[in-house]
Amino acid sequence: MPRCFSPSRAHSLASCVAAIPLMLGIAAPASADEAPVADDAGESIVVTARAQKLYRVTNTEIGKIAADPMDVPQSVQVINSEMIEDQGARDIRDLYRNVPGVSADNYATVTYRGFSQDVTYYDGLRGDPFQTFSVPQLFTIERVEFLKGPAGMLYGSGSPGGTINYVTKKPGDVFGGNVRVIGGGRNRYGGSADVTGPLDAAGDITARAGLFYEDMDSYRDKASSRTFVGDAGLAVKLAPDTKLTVQLTDYDQNLPGNRLRGIPIDADGNFYAKRSWNHNDPDDYIRYNGLVTQARLDSKLTDALSFNAAARWFKYDEDQKYHEPVALRDTDADGVYDTITREYRDQKRKVDGLSFGANLVAKVSTGSVDHTILLGGDWYRENSSGTNYATRSVPTRSLIDPDYTTDSRPDLSNVTPSYSDARALRRGVYLQEQMGLGEHVILVAGLRRDWFDDADYIEGADASAAATTWRAGAIYKPRKDVSLYVSWSEAFEPQSVTDQSPLAGGPFAPETGSQWEVGAKTDLMDGRVQATLAAYRIVRRNVLQIDDSQDAVNGIDQLAPIGEVTSKGIEAxxxxxxxxxxxVSANYAYNDTRVTGSVEGQAVDRSVGGRFPNAPQNKAGFWTRYQVAAIDTAFSVGGQYVSSQIDRSGDRLKPFTVFDATISHDFGIFDAKFRIENIFDKFYAVSGFTGPKGAYIGNARSWFVELRRKF
Known part of the structure; x- marks a missing residue:
């Protein structure tokens, strides 16, 4: 068999890719939509890639009902599989530059219209298997849906900034699949294969199976990552209009030296260490294993009535051994930090969750008014437990000349661990009415009631409460491809169970958020020009702060819901x-998030002064693709600009601009892609922690070559 990753053997590499379907015993019929068209000279011509074909999305369920984004009275953006593929995206961080109002926070957390967002959904259900230091992978994802602003009426508790919903790949009715191999800089290599199609002649049973593996070194010293994903699905038609789909996904990640914080910075955003600096030791690691099982039943009961019900169960285990930065030190008294003290941590965390959701949708007409009525409910329970050993009896780490050869894994036999054991329970019911008044007006109004119960079994604390949220909107369509809208929406988020303790002055009402939004959407010239413009104002209330007017009780600070934060912005x-x-695809966002209600001399958690941390005021991104059909090649260039921010300690994060590029070529038997990211090797911070934990930095320049065979 030829060597598949020798840079000098491109022809052998092509042979490897072409041989994979044969080794798997897979026949490879060409798809009519994907096959190149031959001219009289026998040359292949790449199918013209146009906006209305590649990136246009005319259906989303982010609003619980299948609808065109043009008919949703809130800003909605959908990144579909074509854009994910076109940009070579491997995880969710690769997509942020396409979405105005969304920027990186840390790990899987994003800043969404000025607010940190760490709750995501899969096919409309809670049950995120990437909650801490692992990042959502995109191999199993068909599209990613972003709903801007509060979504309490639709999804229950969550941040007012917005909602992210991952739509997973399902078994297809038509046979197809693809095989890929990848090789690149920093010893990157890997591959994937997936196949889908009917299992019986009638097409009543369909299936999908896929495997993904990738291994690469980090730009940070002594850090690397190995990721495996196995995915399978089975769909069965129980009746002509009833389908049951069951899915199973296994995730496994080994991240040596990769439980990463940032690089420390000074007040002006200058880094104290090189980009390659690592606070971990070579034998530190995160090992992660997650398993997800999901089932959904869709049924059309009558022409006017449809029903769906879904369940999602997940669990994951994280084993972490790492060194956490603790404090900066100036060892030579020259006024510049040159060393950091560290704490060694040995942590094990187990999380499992179960969620259910059901929706009944009725579509009826009364005279000239069309009604779409949604009645639904959801239920979610999550259990988490952990064990944590920690000691500061470890060597410091130089910021200037780090030594990675010393074994600093301490003896923990005399260390007393801390434990965590908690449960979160969420449940809600909701009702929404959408009315179509002729061809030009759509009105939406909905109401939801939520209940939540949280328990901390270690501390013996619990908290429970209820909340009501609603949304309303109106759309005016002067023509079918133009929507003008205005909406009001609300959100709530329970306080943490530890803050609910009566010893701290609790229980407290949930944080609440509300938003006004106005905007316009177009889908002109049959999709050739798709544009959106939105303006919004979000107010977040009941943010807890330490109440300095009260004395601490038995060493416990007293809290009060006296914080308010306001986010205002424009997105296009x-x-x-x-x-x-x-x-050409381009976007721009302006956001101004500030503390607008606070006791004098106090600051809302994770804020300094008037500005909120990790909330850039200006963000822009673009992606352009030019196809030269005569040579079966497409050239793409993209970039993003993010303005200055502040971290959680008030230090400035400098603005940055980065670019990337892709060249794709159709060789007939396979497609090839060369991609380079951060072309000019910019050393930049995307968000900030606190002082010693530093600034979370963007990827160094990297490149890869991907070969793909579709069938």
Missing amino acids: TLTADITNDWL
């Missing part, structure tokens, strides 16, 4: 065909 997106072969 444009995707357009400049010519038949030239596509």
